[in-house]
Amino acid sequence: MNDIPPPVPAPARGGVSVDAVVRRLADALAPGPLCCGPGTGEIADVVIAEPGDPLDGVKGALVLAIGAREAEAAAMVTAAGAAGAVAVAVRAGDGELPAEVRAAAEGAGVTVLGLPQGLRWDRAESEIRAALAGPSGTFARDGDLFSLAQTVATLTHGVVSIEDGAHRTVAYAGSGDEADELRRRSILGRSCPEPYLELLRGLGVYQRVRSGEEVVEVDERPELGARRRLVIGINAGRRPLGTIWVQEGGRPLAAGAPDMLRGAARIAATQLVDHYFQGDAGARLASREELSHGLLTGRFEPRALAAHLGIDPAGGADVVAVDLREPDGTATAVRADARRAEAAGVMSVHAAALRDNALVVHACGQLYALLPTPGQAARPVEDDGPLVRWAEELVATLRRLTGTPAQAVVAGRAERLADIPAVKLRGHRALHLLARTPEAAVGTHSRLAPALLVRDALELIDREPRLRFPAVAALAARDREQGTDLARSLLLYLDGFGDVAAVARRLSVHPNTLRYRVRRAAALTGLDLDDPEHRLAATLQLRLELTERELADTTFPRD
Structure with a gap:
């Protein structure tokens, strides 16, 4: 995959206020983050960096300063501010931010978040990305790879990583508590460790995933801190773009996990094209x-x-x-x-x-x-x-x-x-x-279709008074005035193909009572129940006249 150009960060887009991200972290963590600096601006992305790393492409981002202590942290805050970052997260030693970090924050105009010592960096990034994702906390609908990774994690019951063609982790999701050591190292180091890559090459995994839509299973390797995984290639025609990995966590992967991976790989292909070629996905x-x-x-x-x-x-x-x-x-x-x-x-x-x-x-x-x-x-x-x-x-x-x-x-x-x-x-x-x-x-x-046909006919009759059956309409009105049940009894009788015994049971009346109601309804309306057109016209008009509650006991047009 060395012929694939390195990714170039997409242009920064609008994001979420610093205050909203801080509130999210305060709700999710105990204790919450310490803060200093202006506390303003909008965060559009999260970037992981270590001391000495170039800070290209951090404009509008929150930078996670991994491994930076005191003077190094202060230097990273100053450099991040100069590069256009909105905020920087550092470790808060002994429950407070060092004085030099506070001074750097004020001087650079950057908000600094002090994270507690026991909080893993991958958990912090996960919570921050959840804040950026929107109201749901998951499944953000902005088309990015993190949204896709979260969906796949939910559908497969696994821990998901999406890697580009250079084996760099570009998105991930799933419970941080279930992530194995290999995944944590891949995220914090931003690339898959070389010993595991060597193993995968020896097993021919990458050769297999580049050739189509095969989902490859990779067995557990305790000596490398790796649990069982499934992997599929993300390919654009014959060109490989990356891979999607699903690590088995605290429970077995879902039975349909391979199918979900195939679907996700097809969706991810268009997004990785943007990732490589500077498009705004x-x-x-x-x-x-x-x-x-x-x-x-x-x-x-x-x-x-x-x-x-x-x-x-x-x-x-x-x-x-x-x-x-x-x-x-x-x-x-x-x-x-x-x-x-x-x-x-x-x-x-x-x-x-x-x-x-x-x-x-x-x-x-x-x-x-x-x-x-x-x-x-x-x-x-x-x-x-x-x-x-x-x-x-x-x-x-x-x-x-x-x-x-x-x-x-x-x-x-x-x-x-x-x-x-x-x-x-x-x-x-x-x-x-x-x-x-x-x-x-x-x-x-x-x-x-039959129910829809009748529904269309009823809508037409309702719009055109000239098509109605006035005597049947009068029968329904008479029931409401006098508290009788002739119209509904007649409709159920027509629906039941004249099965008196069955319809009487539905109405909880004696069969002779039903026969009387039907004869009385026919006499009041002039219906000839031996005439199929009379029966059809009466059925349509009764459905139009009776309320939803009155129709609740009828069988049509239920599926």
């Missing part, structure tokens, strides 16, 4: 999201978007719609947005594991997975079983991680990219219908 991925939203909603010409999104312009896509079903009034908008960002990260990894170039888009309060199909496969799919099983696994994961009663609908296949908005719309409508059966995790458009 956050800005570019935001643009990709905007283009994906345009494809979903039909705002842009789809064939022109295909080249930008890396999908086959002659192909189509399967569409899966997801709603987290956030309970009304139980979460702030910020909290709901954080959960949706968390869900989008999880969904992106699952989708990328299933299909290359998969897209996940947020629209109308819901999430949509666009799963591209090549041109020759872009035809109606007869068996949606594989997608249903994928959606069931996704929903189970989302329910577990977000604590919401999430549901999904397999909306079907768009044979052409231009058909995606129409398929998205039916997924959106089917999700609304599926909400009536919260016990169902996943529905399909093909299964819900």
Whole structure:
């Protein structure tokens, strides 16, 4: 991998206030950090440095001054301030910051955070990055590699590191308490220790991960302080860009860990390209999201978007719609947005594991997975079983991680990219219908199509009074005035294909009582129950007239 150029730090972006980071550390640590200096500015990144290291690319960052004591710490504060850093974290000896460090902070205009002696540096960086990630504390939706690492750690139950082509750690996540000695040395030293690299080369691990999407297992090596690991290459075509490692922690890795790694590697490839070539991954991925939203909603010409999104312009896509079903009034908008960002990260990894170039888009309060199909496969799919099983696994994961009663609908296949908005719309409508059966995790458009047809018919009748059946409307009004139950009894009778015994049991009445109600309803409305058109018209009008509570005991249009 020596032909890959070294990474160049991306331009600094807006960040989080120094005060917010200090509050996060005070909440998470005991004791919290000591502070001196101005305490102002915004932190956009975290950079690890040791005495004597060049401080290039620290503008807008918080510098973790590892191994710096007193005079060395003061010198690093001065140098970091000159390089544009916002803050510097050093060790606080004996519960206070040295006088020379305080003086350097004031002189350089830099905030200094004094961290307690017992706090590991990797734990400190993890907490700081959590503060930078946003309200959720995890799953930040800024498109960076740390967000991806956190998602993979959650899905695999492991401790994750993402390395570039020079074996330097560029992102990591997972419980610091479960990290083995090898991972701690890799993070603090910013690269994989040479003895372990030599072992991996001897085992042919790097040769295997460069050749495709194979997930390679590396056994535990106690003598090197290394637990069992899985690794996959991050490749752009034939060009290797880096690797993703998942270390087994306090519990076994999830059964689906290899699939999650494959999905994550596909997502990470675009971000590592930015890492190498000075692109702003956050800005570019935001643009990709905007283009994906345009494809979903039909705002842009789809064939022109295909080249930008890396999908086959002659192909189509399967569409899966997801709603987290956030309970009304139980979460702030910020909290709901954080959960949706968390869900989008999880969904992106699952989708990328299933299909290359998969897209996940947020629209109308819901999430949509666009799963591209090549041109020759872009035809109606007869068996949606594989997608249903994928959606069931996704929903189970989302329910577990977000604590919401999430549901999904397999909306079907768009044979052409231009058909995606129409398929998205039916997924959106089917999700609304599926909400009536919260016990169902996943529905399909093909299964819900009859209910959607009736729903459309009811909406049309509601908009057009001339299409209504006035006598049936009058029957429902009469029930409300007189406290009778003729209309609902008639509807259940029609729904039950005239099975008097079964419907009477549902109503908890004698069969003769039900027969009387049906005869009385027919007499009041002029219905001819032997005429199929009368029965259909009465069923539609009754559904329009009865309230949701009155319809709760009916079977249709539940999934």
